[in-house]
Amino acid sequence: MDPFIKPFIPLFVLCPLVYVLAFIVSHIRHQSATFYWILLAIQVIISFVVIWNARNIQSDAMGSAIAEGYSFLFLLIINTIIILTLITVFFYSVGGWKGVMVALSVSAALMWTVHAIDFERLHRWIFNITVYELYPGGNAPTLYPTTLHRGNFILEGGKNLPLPQPFSFADTWGGLAETDIRETRSRAPEYIDITWFSLAENQFYSLKSALPKERIERLLSEKNDRFEQNEQKYKYIVAGMAPYGGLAVWLAGFGITTEVAWLQAEPVDMEWDFFWHSNGYNREEFINSYFKDDRKKAYENFQKNGLPDRMLYERYMQKFNYRITPKFENEKAIFEEIELYYYNGELNKTNSGEHTENAMRAKPRKIVIEWKEADDRYSLYIWPNEKNALKVFDIIFETVEEQGELSISVSGTQRGYSVDLTLSAGQTSEQFEEYELILFKNGQSFLCNEFYKRPAGGWRD
Numbered sequence: 001m002d003p004f005i006k007p008f009i010p011l012f013v014l015c016p017l018v019y020v021l022a023f024i025v026s027h028i029r030h031q032s033a034t035f036y037w038i039l040l041a042i043q044v045i046i047s048f049v050v051i052w053n054a055r056n057i058q059s060d061a062m063g064s065a066i067a068e069g070y071s072f073l074f075l076l077i078i079n080t081i082i083i084l085t086l087i088t089v090f091f092y093s094v095g096g097w098k099g100v101m102v103a104l105s106v107s108a109a110l111m112w113t114v115h116a117i118d119f120e121r122l123h124r125w126i127f128n129i130t131v132y133e134l135y136p137g138g139n140a141p142t143l144y145p146t147t148l149h150r151g152n153f154i155l156e157g158g159k160n161l162p163l164p165q166p167f168s169f170a171d172t173w174g175g176l177a178e179t180d181i182r183e184t185r186s187r188a189p190e191y192i193d194i195t196w197f198s199l200a201e202n203q204f205y206s207l208k209s210a211l212p213k214e215r216i217e218r219l220l221s222e223k224n225d226r227f228e229q230n231e232q233k234y235k236y237i238v239a240g241m242a243p244y245g246g247l248a249v250w251l252a253g254f255g256i257t258t259e260v261a262w263l264q265a266e267p268v269d270m271e272w273d274f275f276w277h278s279n280g281y282n283r284e285e286f287i288n289s290y291f292k293d294d295r296k297k298a299y300e301n302f303q304k305n306g307l308p309d310r311m312l313y314e315r316y317m318q319k320f321n322y323r324i325t326p327k328f329e330n331e332k333a334i335f336e337e338i339e340l341y342y343y344n345g346e347l348n349k350t351n352s353g354e355h356t357e358n359a360m361r362a363k364p365r366k367i368v369i370e371w372k373e374a375d376d377r378y379s380l381y382i383w384p385n386e387k388n389a390l391k392v393f394d395i396i397f398e399t400v401e402e403q404g405e406l407s408i409s410v411s412g413t414q415r416g417y418s419v420d421l422t423l424s425a426g427q428t429s430e431q432f433e434e435y436e437l438i439l440f441k442n443g444q445s446f447l448c449n450e451f452y453k454r455p456a457g458g459w460r461d
Contacts, residue, residue: 132220133232134186136161137179137252138169139240139345143298144308145170146241147197147290149204149275153189153211153237161186163239168199168290170298172461173316174250174257174345176238188217189237192249192261195268196241197275199291200302202283204275205245207265216260219251234258240345242313248345255339255349259362262317262344315390316343319360320397322404322425326369329411336377339368343389358403363389369408376442380410381459382419383436385451392423392430402426417447 136153140146151163164178171177190213195206222233233253240248245265250257272283281289292299326335337351344362348355367382396404404425411418417439421432438448438459454461 130217130221131185131187133235134161134220135179135236136163137176137236137238138163138166139171139173139175139177139238139248139250140169141173141242142170143301144198144200144243145291145295145298146199148241149195149197149270151194151196151239152192153239154191154193155187155189161189161237163194168294169241170295173240173242173343174238174248174252174341174347176236176252179236179238188213188220192239192247192263194239194241194247194265195270196265198241198243199287199295200298200307201243202287204268204270205241205247205265206268207245207247207263209261209263211249211261216251219258219260243308244310244313246313246317248317250345252347255347257345257347259317259344259346316345317362318393319344319362320393320404321358321360322406322423323358324355324361324364324367324406325408326371327407327409328371329409330373332373333410334372336370336372338370339366340364341366343386363393364406365389367408369410371410378446379440380419381436381438381440382408382421384421384432385434385436388433388435392432395430396423396425396428419449 138148138151145168147168148163148165151165152160153163154160166178169177189211191208191210193208195204197204216237219234220232223231233256234251236252238250238252238257240250242248245267247261247263247265248259249261249263250259252258276283276286291302324338324340326338328335335351337349338355339347339349340355340361341347341364342362343365346362364384365386367380367384369380369382371378371380402425404423406421406423409420409422411420419437421435423430423432434451436449436452436454438452438454439446
């Protein structure tokens, strides 16, 4: 039995009991039961009115049409008791139909009061239900844009938290390409139901799958310890559509993105007119417009290199048990903060030292380390070479089952620095090669290595 109904079981019993007692009293007093039949008719009419008005109650906190039904029942029961009790009391105290009219007037006032109750808050308070500030968002890799046909995070009872629908999604994997900025108070979603069109593949994909609700709730309940105010750490839930039907779900906030699911959608056939029924675009024209024209960089890459290896995003999403340890040759260097961007779309910007603890992590895509030496501040940006990074992790963790360490050794003085990246586990170690590097000193570019070929401002990517 649903916990919302349990407390009101006595009321379900009390309603018909009031009528039964009324008929018994009328029989004992040798009075006509007509009056009580009239009461019943009045109550039925008023109940329908109450239910009709109660349809306007918003039940976002309960997150389902069923919960709205519970609110209707609650209103119905409360109003039944109010009206029957008052009419019975006033009928005998004031006398006759004059008492009935007084009772109806008082009942109307009380019904309005009951109707004005914020049942959303009441329900949350009684059953200790937590809702979160949660905004849905979408993502697809920059080089492999997608267009959404339909996408919903599904809450308990079937209520939808819809994904935004721009013309196409394309961003850094794990980034927030588009989001719905309307404030949404929501419970943790239980399912995702999504269908999208991959522009590069010219293929539809569809998936309806359960999500790890308990894990999502646990993460949403975490607070952001980077600020004094008691804010949620995560405020966005993002669906990422990868080539070949891969689907990632992340929770994101300021300086943090955490993967909560990696799923596989199935290719489906869909009538083009059902997908795109405006502007008169056929399939080829649509792809030319939203891929060839709007996403020129992605289209040029596709023409040159085609689709990625089928297992590439599976390798991106792999996790390994290792820690990340910055090491400074200068003993006076004071570590301040590290930003870790992973190939699976995760991000962690932290100064708590958690990066030095072993945990399941994906391969690093970008690393930013900030430290201080005397009055000077340094920011080091490192981009491991993708092919080399995949290879290094395969070499180390393919044969070694021990916990690993990614050490970032910064050597040198204020006149010049060198950086070494080494992944090790047990007695096995492997150095990274051909990674891009740029170092800033007091906000100004200080040095970069021979592999750094990014344009001005490219260090932000």
